[in-house]
């Protein structure tokens with residue numbers, strides 16, 4: 001039987017990061033990926049027309065660029081093929097008769113916002129100042145294991161630096177919903193909607209408490225950093241990571257779906273993949289969704305506590321996402337402003353009430369009558385994606401029911417995603433047409449990925465939930481994936497859980513993969529000097545990463 005030190009289930013970017021650090025510390029590592037290519041939700045391909053490269057799922061790599069992994073491996077990744085391209089026109093929102101545009105040039109953004117509303121500009125400036133303080137004091141917690149001594153140290157430092165009163169002010173601000181955040185700081189419905197749209201990227205409809213967290217960080221973070229995507233397609237990131245794993249002596253095997261985690265004497269001892277048993281001496285690291293891990297891969301395994309299975313069964317998923325990939329003859333002809341065609345993201349909501357209606361409809365099982373569109377103008381940011389002037393456009397549709405019970409507009413009769421998806425895509429294009437007249441005539445080809453297609457392509461995206469499990473506060477921080485499991489070690493010795501369903505959650509942040517490697521490489525008898533130096537390098541990179549996160553977003 002093949003025996004290795006660690007088996008990593010899934011070649012998402014997190015799994016590859018864990019594998020890489022373990023392999024560099026001298027572990028014999030095998031990554032098993034069920035798909036025929038690596039990357040999970042970070043994959044690209046020519047899905048509309050030959051020569052046009054689309055990011056199939058994730059595209060915005062800001063979180064990765066702010067991660068300790070990038071701080072540590074930047075040159076290695078460049079050598080193996082990953083290079084970011086940054087747009088200095090990160091995001092905008094369109095409204096009937098106008099738009100709000102956020103440029104990396106903060107002065108320009110503020111000047112234009114001031115022309116829209118002096119009161120909103122004042123709120124923007126004050127909120128931005130607070131965001132800078134927040135990033136410098138509390139953001140390092142995002143790159144820290146929870147719970148851990150390091151997290152406590154960060155908190156103590158934050159108390160010393162900002163004082164308890166300021167931290168409580170932050171807590172109150174973050175506890176707000178996105179609607180409350182907007183109404184507290186801005187007067188116009190446009191600016192309120194500009195920030196509320198960010199909440200919908202996770203599963204925060206405008207009226208969910210703590211929805212303010214992500215928009216508070218993203219609104220100013222993306223302005224200052226710009227939005228980064230991968231030159232030539234996002235697959236270059238996992239492919240570069242996989243190349244580094246192999247270079248360090250690890251193996252990355254694709255087309256290898258893990259069917260079972262084996263447990264012997266109460267300890268995880270290996271896996272069965274495509275019928276082949278593989279033993280793991282030190283660890284099985286599962287980058288899989290908790291429900292599948294405990295409900296399928298550990299089904300019938302002895303010694304798995306009933307309460308762990310219960311936690312996994314109760315793990316909640318958010319609403320679904322659909323992707324509409326477009327090949328266009330020319331850039332999107334937005335009517336509100338000529339610059340809009342070159343922005344990385346344009347949100348088409350338009351208003352907070354529209355987002356609230358969409359969110360509620362999707363939770364009720366209804367296809368929303370007017371879903372939120374996140375229009376990613378990929379080839380405008382990275383022209384290498386379409387060398388001959390055709391345009392690559394990525395439209396993320398938020399949010400949709402995982403299972404269709406009806407249509408809020410009463411028009412679509414299909415109740416299975418395979419039959420409904422093209423009609424929903426027609427609705428998406430009709431909505432786009434309202435803000436970009438003539439766009440429909442520019443469409444050369446389109447490929448639609450329904451929530452069901454997302455799950456088929458990656459079993460972690462249960463019900464097409466792009467964030468692999470609700471991020472509401474009851475399932476976040478110490479509660480992700482559930483209380484007692486936030487630190488990656490599961491209740492089964494030798495079995496670890498990483499990925500978007502674990503702290504700190506979804507996004508291309510690489511952090512659960514990184515922090516799990518840190519946990520595994522912690523000083524332990526018999527690991528030897530190489531591993532110990534791996535730990536030291538990891539700790540140093542983490543510290544640098546935390547600084548990079550703070551620095552990147554505060555402009556230091």
Ligand SMILES: Cc1cc2nc3c(=O)[nH]c(=O)nc-3n(C[C@H](O)[C@H](O)[C@H](O)COP(=O)(O)OP(=O)(O)OC[C@H]3O[C@@H](n4cnc5c(N)ncnc54)[C@H](O)[C@@H]3O)c2cc1C
Nearest residue numbers: 010012013014034040041057058059060258499500507508
């Ligand atoms: C449509 C969409 C758009 C997104 N947009 C963005 C964005 O712009 N920016 C951003 O930061 N984030 C975005 N995200 C979120 C982000 O892509 C994910 O949170 C992140 O990629 C998760 O990475 P991961 O390493 O945890 O796992 P995943 O990328 O989910 O990979 C998990 C891998 O494990 C494999 N696997 C699972 N079970 C098994 C098994 N039993 N055996 C073998 N292999 C298995 C899967 O096939 C998959 O390849 C988006 C997600 C989606 C779906």
